[in-house]
Amino acid sequence: MEVFSYDRDMRSAGSVRVGVPTWDIAVPMRPSRLAGTTMAGFSDRANSFVDVEVVPHPAIMMVFDLGDRPLVVDDGNGQEQRGCVVAGLAPNRARGQGQAGSFTCLQVRMSPVIAHTVLGAASELSGAVLNLDDLWGGDALRTQERLRAAKSWEDRFAIVEAALARRHGAGHAVDPEVAFCWGRMVNGRGQTRVERLAAEVGWSRKRLWSRFRSQIGITPKRAAQLIRFDHAAHRLAAGHTAAAVAVDSGYADQSHLHRDVMTFTGVTPGAVASAPFLAVDDVAWSARPVTQHSIGVRG
Template sequence: MRSAESARAGVPRWEITVPSRPGRLPGVTMAGFSDQANELRNVALVPHPTVMVIFDLGDQPFVIEDDCGSRQRERVVAGLAPHRARGRGFASSSECLQLRLSPMVAHAVLGASSELGGTLVALDDLWGRDAVRTQERLRAAASWEDRFAIAEAALARRADAGRALDPEVTFSWRQMVASRGRIRVERLVTEIGWSRKRLWSRFRAQVGLTPKRVAQLIRFDHAAHRLAAGHSAALVAAESGYADQSHLHRDVMAFAGMTPAAVAVQPFLAIDDVAWPPKHASVM
C-alpha cells in the first residue's frame, strides 16, 4: 500500500492511498481519499476516459452533481464524460474510495453501457442491495488495504459473470487509446471489417458514447494533462492533434466547461500522479 499527501502549491491537502501493486483485474485502478482539512467540499471532476465508481466512506454525505440537474450520493457511478460533474462535501472531514474502470471492465461489472454515456447513476440501480452491502463492508474494514481487497473481490465476482465487449469494439477502443484519440474512424472500419454504421451502433451500445466522441475524450484527456504539466495551450494544441489553439479551446470548454488555463490548475489533475501512478493506471 502506498500513501502520500498532495502538498504542492495550489493542490488540496488530501491524503491519498493506493494499492502497493496492480490488482488482478486489468483495466481497474483504485485510490482512497481522506480529507481532514475540508478541501473536498467543491471540486470539479475533470472528464477521464474511464467509468468512475465512488463509495462515500465518511460520516456525512458527499454529493456528486452535474449541470443537468442529476445528484447522486454515497454510491455513485459517473459514466464516460459526465456533464460537468462536481463533488460537494458537507462535513469537516471526508473519506471515499474511487475506482476507475476501463469500458471493457465497466461493461462486465456494471451490467450497463449505453445508459452510462455522460451520466451520473446510483450504483444501487445497477447492483441492487449488493451495492449497499459492499459499502458497509468497506466502511467496516480496518485498513485501506482491506478496502482495496473488498472492492476488487466485488468487481471480480461480477466480471466473471458479466458480458464481454465485442472483440471489434475492444480492438477499436485500444487503437484509440494507443493513438491518443487521433485515429480516424474510417481506418478502424477498414481494419475490423465492419460497416461504419455497425461500428457506430455497437460501440455506442457497449461503451456508452460514439467512437468519435470517445476519440475526442481521449484526446482531451491527453491535452488536459499536458496543460496541467505546465505546457502552453499553443504547444499542447499542436502536439495533441488539434487544428489550432481555438480548436483546443472549444474541446476543453465542451468537456470541462472551463478554459484551458482553468483546466490546467484543477486539483484532480494536479494529484493524478499520486492517486493514479503511471505503473498502475490503465484505461485498457
C-alpha cells in the same frame, strides 16, 4: 474525488502541499488483477468542506462514500446522488459536495471495456450519474457495509476488487472488435480515424458506430475527442503552450483545442492548465506501488 485546488510551485516528489487542509491519498500496493481498473482512497484530515468537480477523463468512475457525513454528487442537470455513485464517460459538469466533517471515499476508475462487463447498464450512461444501487441492487449495499467495517485501505481495496472480479466473471464482455477499437484509440491518443478502425476489424462504419455506442456508452467520434482532450489537458498542465499542445495533440489549430476544452470543461485551456485534478493524477493514479501520500488542498 479527483480535483483539488493547489499551487504547482509547491509541488514536490510524492506529495503536493498547499496550506491547509491536507488530504491523505492511499493507493494499492499492487496493480489490480482486473486489467483496466485502478483505485485510490481519499480522506480529509482537516475536516474541511468538500467541493470538487468531476473533470472528464476516458474512464468510468465509481465513488464509494465512506465518510461520517454524506457526499452529494450533482450530475450537472439538477439531479443529486448519494452513497455509492457511478459516473459515465464525459459527465456534464458533475460536482461533488459534502459538509465539513470526516470525509473519506474510495474511487475506482475503469476502462469502459471493463465497465460494460462489471456494471452492465453503466456502459450506456453517456455521461449520466447514477447510484450503484440502480446497477447492482443489494450487492451494492453489501459491498458498502463491508467497506465501512474494514479497518485499513488495503482491506477496502481488496473488498472492492473482489466485488468487481465477481461481477466481471458473471457479466457479458464487449465485442472483441469494440475492445480492439477502444484500445487503438487510447494508444493513438484519440487521433485514429473511425473509418480506418472499421476497416481494420472488417466492419462497416455504421456497424462499428452502433456497436461501439451501445457497449462503450458514447460514439467513436466522441470517444476520440475525450481521449484527445485528456492528453491535451495533461500537456497543458505540464506547462506547454496551447499552440504547442494543439499541434502535439492533433488539433487543426489552437481554436479547435479551445473549443474541445470548453466543450468538456466549460473553461479555457489556460484554466485547465492549472486544474487541480491533474495534480492528484500524479499521486492517486500513478503506476508506482506506494501506500499513502498527503496532498495539501484548499477545500
